[in-house]
Amino acid sequence: RKEVEQDPGPFNVPEGATVAFNCTYSNSASQSFFWYRQDCRKEPKLLMSVYSSGNEDGRFTAQLNRASQYISLLIRDSKLSDSATYLCVVRLNAGNMLTFGGGTRLMVKP
């Protein structure tokens, strides 16, 4: 079983739609969670951290469910520029490395 699993997609949505991705992780001792974004043929970049209480950054909302070991990313009012691959990232603790999921591809259509 992969340590971090994501539906690879693609998720094809129209502009203005709301879309959500989930990611599951296998190690229940994991402490920190993040979403990175990777544009086609580009490098990954940090999108947002995921806090236990959930957090929002503009149109983006991240949630953590420790009991079920999954994190989610919700994008409201999708823009064409949101088209990218979203990488779920988990870290065991501050001294450990990041573990990346395989990514979920989002395509927003006009």
Added chain:
Amino acid sequence: DADVTQTPRNRITKTGKRIMLECSQTKGHDRMYWYRQDPGLGLRLIYYSFDVKDINKGEISDGYSVSRQAQAKFSLSLESAIPNQTALYFCATSDSGVRTYEQYFGPGTRLTVT
């Protein structure tokens, strides 16, 4: 100018050849990393370095070696390239404070081994 640069950006090489990928950064970060990315497998850590005198193996270090020549430079070598090392390689940096999880990636090197 980019904060993290990688050279070359693309490379085609033959099986058995030695190849070096180079990474330089101007962010002043202590920590540097090498990853490879394969379709559907995500980014996998090859080696990482917390400072010039520190080198650590990652998840998939077999067939690779690294050198941390200076705080700003971290190179990855494939001693004898094989076709299953065909992948997209990323170098990344992070600071050593509370935001070590925020890694800054270079533009990547697309390596093809024939």
